Amino acid sequence: MKLKGRHLFGLALLTLLVYLFVSAPEPLPEAKPAVSAKFPVKLLFDVLAAEQHAARGIYTRRVVGPGLKTGMKFTEDWTDTDVEAGPLPAIFLRGVSIQLQSSNSEVGLFLGSDYPLSPLNKFTGIQIQHFEEIKKEGNPAFFLDPSNNMYTAMFLDPAGAPSCVSCHNNHPDTPKLDWQLNDPMGATTWLYPRENVSAEEVLTRLAILRTAMRDVYQVYLDKASAFTEAPVEIGAQWPKDGFYLPDADQFMQAVAEQASGDSLQTLLKAIGAQTHVGL
Ligand code: HEC
Numbered sequence: 001m002k003l004k005g006r007h008l009f010g011l012a013l014l015t016l017l018v019y020l021f022v023s024a025p026e027p028l029p030e031a032k033p034a035v036s037a038k039f040p041v042k043l044l045f046d047v048l049a050a051e052q053h054a055a056r057g058i059y060t061r062r063v064v065g066p067g068l069k070t071g072m073k074f075t076e077d078w079t080d081t082d083v084e085a086g087p088l089p090a091i092f093l094r095g096v097s098i099q100l101q102s103s104n105s106e107v108g109l110f111l112g113s114d115y116p117l118s119p120l121n122k123f124t125g126i127q128i129q130h131f132e133e134i135k136k137e138g139n140p141a142f143f144l145d146p147s148n149n150m151y152t153a154m155f156l157d158p159a160g161a162p163s164c165v166s167c168h169n170n171h172p173d174t175p176k177l178d179w180q181l182n183d184p185m186g187a188t189t190w191l192y193p194r195e196n197v198s199a200e201e202v203l204t205r206l207a208i209l210r211t212a213m214r215d216v217y218q219v220y221l222d223k224a225s226a227f228t229e230a231p232v233e234i235g236a237q238w239p240k241d242g243f244y245l246p247d248a249d250q251f252m253q254a255v256a257e258q259a260s261g262d263s264l265q266t267l268l269k270a271i272g273a274q275t276h277v278g279l
Contacts, residue, residue, distance in 0.1 A: 038196035045153035054259035067239035099212035108191030115176035154187040
């Protein structure tokens with residue numbers, strides 16, 4: 001009996017996974033899946049972090065990096081009316097975080113540091129202690145923060161490229177002038193109010209995160225479509241070919257291609273461990 005229930009659960013979950021990863025535009029099938037099984041919130045954090053990591057990577061490596069070479073601009077004050085530029089990756093993340101806040105996802109996100117350029121990004125309380133740990137270990141930290149009662153995950157953000165170091169060291173607001181390559185510059189930090197999550201909860205939060213990323217990218221495209229100093233064409237091409245930006249579909253497809261494999265693997269592993277269905 002129990003085993004049958006688990007199989008049914010596995011099937012229901014597969015339906016959801018197919019919905020999200022394979023046929024997202026199709027409406028969800030009628031069958032109401034029994035997705036009540038609870039997983040530790042770590043599963044939610046792992047899935048969201050993989051997705052966000054993929055998006056930041058694609059944005060940095062395929063938009064900002066080649067864009068700068070082409071002659072496109074990316075700044076902090078990119079939303080000002082007289083500025084023709086796109087958002088720096090950290091500002092892009094800030095935008096996603098604001099979108100998440102205004103959704104009903106209950107998910108908190110920020111890129112924190114012990115030496116931040118923006119005081120809003122400074123770790124506080126128990127976060128400081130956990131950041132010290134992950135600096136040494138390199139592994140993510142998962143803990144309950146008693147100051148706000150939020151389950152918290154921190155994923156290390158190392159200085160992976162010389163541009164991280166030079167931009168931060170030379171920034172007028174930097175509290176630290178000697179960042180070096182591979183230094184632990186901060187941590188992508190996620191917050192969630194509950195200790196356990198259902199599979200459905202994970203998938204809906206993933207969908208909300210994707211929507212938030214698409215919306216922020218679209219704000220950039222809307223602005224870029226009116227650039228006059230260096231007009232940008234929006235469509236299928238990327239900045240490596242010149243003054244081009246991929247449209248939101250192209251951009252999100254690249255993110256999904258990179259992240260979906262990881263996310264699916266993380267989900268299947270967790271579900272397999274819990275249900276013994278052998279997914
Ligand atoms: C061209 C400049 C620039 C580059 C390149 C850059 N950053 Fe930043 N970064 C910023 C700015 C500006 C902020 C503050 C954003 C805000 O106001 O939230 C920031 C914020 C951060 C934060 C949050 C803490 C803080 O300092 O406020 C971390 C961590 C971070 N960046 C890491 C990196 C890493 C790692 C790289 C390279 C992969 C990188 N940055 C590349 C400009 C840059």
